[in-house]
Amino acid sequence: MDVASAKLIGAGLAAIGVGAASLGVGFVFGSFLQSAIRNPAASDGQQGRLYIGFAAAELLGLMAFAVAMLILFASK
Amino acid sequence: MAAAPDIDPMHQFVIEPIFGSFGHNNPFVFTNSALWTLIVLGTIWVFMFGGMKRELIPGRWQVAVEGLISFVDDMVNVSIGPQGKTYLPWVFTAFVFLLFANLMGNMPFGVIAAAHPFTVTSQFTFTGVMSIITFAIVLGVGFWTHGLHFLSLFVPKDAPFIFKIFITPIELISFLVRPFSLGLRPFIAMFAGHVLLDVFGNFVVQAINAHSAGGFAVTVLCFLFIMFVSMIELLVAAIQAYVFAILTSLYISEAVNLH
Numbered sequence: 001m002d003v004a005s006a007k008l009i010g011a012g013l014a015a016i017g018v019g020a021a022s023l024g025v026g027f028v029f030g031s032f033l034q035s036a037i038r039n040p041a042a043s044d045g046q047q048g049r050l051y052i053g054f055a056a057a058e059l060l061g062l063m064a065f066a067v068a069m070l071i072l073f074a075s076k
Numbered sequence: 077m078a079a080a081p082d083i084d085p086m087h088q089f090v091i092e093p094i095f096g097s098f099g100h101n102n103p104f105v106f107t108n109s110a111l112w113t114l115i116v117l118g119t120i121w122v123f124m125f126g127g128m129k130r131e132l133i134p135g136r137w138q139v140a141v142e143g144l145i146s147f148v149d150d151m152v153n154v155s156i157g158p159q160g161k162t163y164l165p166w167v168f169t170a171f172v173f174l175l176f177a178n179l180m181g182n183m184p185f186g187v188i189a190a191a192h193p194f195t196v197t198s199q200f201t202f203t204g205v206m207s208i209i210t211f212a213i214v215l216g217v218g219f220w221t222h223g224l225h226f227l228s229l230f231v232p233k234d235a236p237f238i239f240k241i242f243i244t245p246i247e248l249i250s251f252l253v254r255p256f257s258l259g260l261r262p263f264i265a266m267f268a269g270h271v272l273l274d275v276f277g278n279f280v281v282q283a284i285n286a287h288s289a290g291g292f293a294v295t296v297l298c299f300l301f302i303m304f305v306s307m308i309e310l311l312v313a314a315i316q317a318y319v320f321a322i323l324t325s326l327y328i329s330e331a332v333n334l335h
Contacts (some may be wrong), residue, residue, distance in 0.1 A: 008284065024097070047321055048151070048318075051315055051318060051319060051322075052319055052322060052323070055261060055265075055315055055316065055319040058265070058312075059257075059260070059261050059264060059265065062264050062265055062267075062268040062269075063260075063264055063268075065268045065271075065272070066267055066268045066271070067246055069085065069268070069271045069275070073084060073085055073086055074086050075272075
């Protein structure tokens with residue numbers, strides 16, 4: 001296997017992490033909505049924590065994406 | 077069909093000298109990063125001073141500035157408590173700088189002609205130094221107010237002794253990783269978003285050059301995707317600034333209040 005094809009396979013493997021992070025983001029908003037519908041009065045006070053959770057889950061997906069892009073375009 | 081040219085999405089992050097050059101061991105070079113930092117700071121300056129007229133009946137501009145200030149003020153007071161006002165300057169500075177730098181880096185055109193927009197927060201040096209400042213405040217305040225008792229931050233309260241043995245090293249490692257994760261978050265969000273826009277922008281041009289019906293369909297799809305990602309980028313720019321500010325105030329709150 002030459003280096004170019006190994007690079008493409010590596011980038012594809014790294015992109016799995018983006019899909020996994022989408023599960024995380026969906027879980028964050030899904031569980032927020034579940035509890036917010038049960039107690040709508042308390043939901044406004046928890047928006048900050050919602051965005052922290054969203055950012056933490058999204059960060060990991062973005063890191064996987066950045067690794068894939070670095071493998072594809074930045075490594076010579 | 078001609079061979080597609082190489083996509084080089086990393087080129088947008090290259091720091092290039094505008095005045096002077098990197099040679100001759102010259103440490104003071106005016107780069108595009110420095111230029112855009114100055115543009116961002118100038119915009120913040122104009123925005124803040126435009127709204128600080130202290131009129132009894134505020135106009136739209138004053139409402140915008142006062143809303144921004146009271147937003148960060150509320151956040152700091154809720155997270156830190158009555159001592160929050162002491163730490164408002166740094167949290168507000170970090171929030172406003174990240175917000176303006178992220179949003180202005182998303183602009184598709186330059187304010188000054190021929191000056192391509194450069195996202196200063198897409199460099200880890202910027203966000204990393206901001207997170208180092210945050211942790212200098214955390215460690216300084218923690219050791220200054222609590223002395224060595226500050227180290228009890230790592231020991232969970234009211235836990236059985238056997239738990240404390242295991243959880244204390246984990247808490248210590250988590251504390252040591254925080255400066256990196258705090259600085260990495262705004263950097264990687266801007267970096268990944270701009271790379272995504274660049275890659276799909278290249279797809280649009282390459283698909284047009286294919287001169288076929290399928291290529292046209294790909295162009296339209298990629299262009300719609302770019303519009304979608306641009307909107308997401310605006311959201312992410314604001315969310316990352318917000319998350320940096322709220323995490324900074326949470327970490328400072330731990331140092332001030334200890335648990």
